[in-house]
Amino acid sequence: MKHLRYLNKYFYKYKWRIIPGIFFVIISNIFGVIPAQVIGHAFNLITENIQLYSLFSGFERKEIIYDIFSYSLLYFGTLVLILYLLRGLFLFFMRQTIILMSRHIEFDIKNEIYAHYQKLSLGFYRRNNTGDLMNRATEDVNRVRMYVGPAIMYAINTGVLFLLVIYAMFSVNTKLAIFCLLPLPALVVIIYFVNTKINKKSELIQEQLSKLSSFVQERFSGIRVIKSYVREGHTEKVFAAESQGYKNNAMGLVKVQALFYPTMVLLVGLSTILTIYIGGKQVINGSITPGNIAEFIVYVNQLTFPVSMLGWVTTLIQRASASQKRINEFLELQPDITSEAHDKTEISGRINFQNVSFTYPDTGIEAIKNVSFEIKEGQFVAIIGRTGSGKSTLANLIMRMYDVDKGDIKIDGTSLKSLNLQDYRNHIGFVPQEVFLFSDTIKNNISFGLDTTTTEQVETAAKNAAVYHNIIGFEHQFETMLGERGITLSGGQKQRVSIARALIKEPRILIFDDCLSAVDTRTEEEILNNLGRLMNGKTSILIAHRISTIKNADKILVLDNGEITEQGTHEELLLLSGAYAEMYQNQLLEEESKSI
Numbered sequence: 068m069k070h071l072r073y074l075n076k077y078f079y080k081y082k083w084r085i086i087p088g089i090f091f092v093i094i095s096n097i098f099g100v101i102p103a104q105v106i107g108h109a110f111n112l113i114t115e116n117i118q119l120y121s122l123f124s125g126f127e128r129k130e131i132i133y134d135i136f137s138y139s140l141l142y143f144g145t146l147v148l149i150l151y152l153l154r155g156l157f158l159f160f161m162r163q164t165i166i167l168m169s170r171h172i173e174f175d176i177k178n179e180i181y182a183h184y185q186k187l188s189l190g191f192y193r194r195n196n197t198g199d200l201m202n203r204a205t206e207d208v209n210r211v212r213m214y215v216g217p218a219i220m221y222a223i224n225t226g227v228l229f230l231l232v233i234y235a236m237f238s239v240n241t242k243l244a245i246f247c248l249l250p251l252p253a254l255v256v257i258i259y260f261v262n263t264k265i266n267k268k269s270e271l272i273q274e275q276l277s278k279l280s281s282f283v284q285e286r287f288s289g290i291r292v293i294k295s296y297v298r299e300g301h302t303e304k305v306f307a308a309e310s311q312g313y314k315n316n317a318m319g320l321v322k323v324q325a326l327f328y329p330t331m332v333l334l335v336g337l338s339t340i341l342t343i344y345i346g347g348k349q350v351i352n353g354s355i356t357p358g359n360i361a362e363f364i365v366y367v368n369q370l371t372f373p374v375s376m377l378g379w380v381t382t383l384i385q386r387a388s389a390s391q392k393r394i395n396e397f398l399e400l401q402p403d404i405t406s407e408a409h410d411k412t413e414i415s416g417r418i419n420f421q422n423v424s425f426t427y428p429d430t431g432i433e434a435i436k437n438v439s440f441e442i443k444e445g446q447f448v449a450i451i452g453r454t455g456s457g458k459s460t461l462a463n464l465i466m467r468m469y470d471v472d473k474g475d476i477k478i479d480g481t482s483l484k485s486l487n488l489q490d491y492r493n494h495i496g497f498v499p500q501e502v503f504l505f506s507d508t509i510k511n512n513i514s515f516g517l518d519t520t521t522t523e524q525v526e527t528a529a530k531n532a533a534v535y536h537n538i539i540g541f542e543h544q545f546e547t548m549l550g551e552r553g554i555t556l557s558g559g560q561k562q563r564v565s566i567a568r569a570l571i572k573e574p575r576i577l578i579f580d581d582c583l584s585a586v587d588t589r590t591e592e593e594i595l596n597n598l599g600r601l602m603n604g605k606t607s608i609l610i611a612h613r614i615s616t617i618k619n620a621d622k623i624l625v626l627d628n629g630e631i632t633e634q635g636t637h638e639e640l641l642l643l644s645g646a647y648a649e650m651y652q653n654q655l656l657e658e659e660s661k662s663i
């Protein structure tokens with residue numbers, strides 16, 4: 068329960084919804100209890116008037132008594148109807164305030180979680196899987212909403228109704244009230260136990276369902292692999308086995324539910340029989356009127372629904388508490404990467420690595436070891452090295468996706484940690500190794516990094532990334548949808564759209580992380596020529612595997628196992644006859660063997 072305390076700030080924020088809400092609950096219940104008393108009076112009227120009517124049999128007055136009798140009945144009937152209408156009206160207000168408040172709180176929590184997630188660093192996303200992140204922002208928030216809305220509403224409603232009904236019952240007759248309420252505790256206990264069982268089964272079903280949907284989602288995403296390996300039959304069998312588990316649990320739930328409702332009806336019936344039996348005896352000895360029995364029966368029936376809700380409300384609160392605990396776990400996480408500076412940062416693009424070491428905290432892999440180098444403003448620097456040598460890690464460190472463990476990275480002579488991070492990243496154009504495009508139009512994907520763009524800007528960026536001709540070849544050109552709802556671009560086209568997205572920003576520092584691998588050499592040359600023109604005077608860092616891509620760089624850094632083993636221009640490195648020269652020779656041989 069202590070986890071739910073986090074929500075008190077929202078109750079405070081929406082106090083002008085919850086306070087009137089409680090007021091409407093009380094009023095609606097008063098209008099729910101009064102009709103029982105009216106029915107009691109009406110019942111008494113009937114019994115008394117029937118006796119009177121038979122007394123006047125054969126007299127002229129009989130007609131008058133009949134008229135008075137029917138008018139009174141009509142009056143009571145209309146009164147009950149009006150009272151129930153008023154009850155309905157206040158029930159409407161109750162839901163309009165409390166349930167509406169729960170929707171406002173749900174909206175606020177979702178936004179709070181989303182905003183917080185975005186502040187957390189890349190390491191957080193590596194440690195937690197996307198499904199879990201999504202669940203906490205959707206399923207868990209929904210469970211919390213069930214607490215701030217229905218659970219609170221029904222709890223207050225049950226409490227108020229109980230007080231009013233018990234007060235009304237005891238003011239009529241103590242003995243009858245006690246007998247009438249006798250089966251209710253049993254009802255509460257049974258409902259609680261059955262509800263716990265239903266809950267456990269529902270949780271199991273829910274788990275099975277998410278397993279099933281993850282299975283289906285993964286298999287359909289990988290349908291190409293399934294078809295090419297002819298594993299449709301096998302996949303079908305696995306699916307059927309998973310579905311069987313779901314079916315068994317669902318059938319178990321139906322059994323428990325089937326037992327639940329008859330038990331409830333039985334106990335309510337027992338209460339009614341006790342009311343009639345004990346009440347009948349009281350009527351015979353004159354302590355109550357027959358109308359009181361009718362009144363009590365209405366009370367018993369009125370209590371049934373709220374009592375059955377009690378068990379449900381308890382589970383809602385338990386579930387919400389567990390969900391809020393999960394939500395709080397992430398909300399309490401502080402971002403590893405923070406930036407205190409708020410002033411505007413102008414970047415000229417000088418980058419200095421001073422004895423930088425970095426170990427990935429989650430795997431303990433030391434990816435960068437005591438690395439020092441300098442990139443001057445406007446230089447074109449290339450990073451080359453074997454796979455896993457730490458090239459992408461260097462790019463991540465330059466963008467401050469992670470903080471270094473040892474040493475320092477300086478931008479224009481200022482430590483990266485003391486720069487305004489958002490502003491600094493705004494000056495960087497980054498093209499990742501694994502291209503990610505949103506399910507949106509090509510135009511929106513290219514202009515992603517800017518708030519407003521003109522068609523001309525988008526087209527120029529596409530031309531500079533050498534993808535313009537491909538795009539205008541599509542039926543809807545720049546409005547072509549990408550992703551699941553749209554067309555699938557080739558690997559090289561995706562890379563170039565991603566390059567255009569970085570170029571449109573006109574960044575001070577451009578980082579290409581091996582993003583020309585799927586592009587043919589002629590197109591690569593075209594892009595590199597455009598880069599030379601666009602990035603003139605600005606810093607560009609190119610991570611590549613092909614020496615042909617980078618041989619014109621002002622400086623080439625050769626990485627091996629997290630360390631810089633060689634650095635210099637292409638010619639300087641060839642003269643060293645080291646790893647770079649060997650790589651060059653190998654690639655030349657490869658080229659030659661291809662051309663034969």
Ligand SMILES: Nc1ncnc2c1ncn2[C@@H]1O[C@H](COP(=O)(O)OP(=O)(O)OP(=O)(O)O)[C@@H](O)[C@H]1O
Pocket residue numbers: 193427429430432434452453454455456457458459460461500581
């Ligand atoms: N997010 C991560 N968490 C933990 N370890 C990582 C992470 N990313 C990379 N590593 C590890 O750090 C080392 C360097 O990886 P990095 O991606 O920087 O190499 P790379 O030179 O870019 O390789 P490639 O050319 O294949 O892209 C590798 O051993 C890798 O397993």
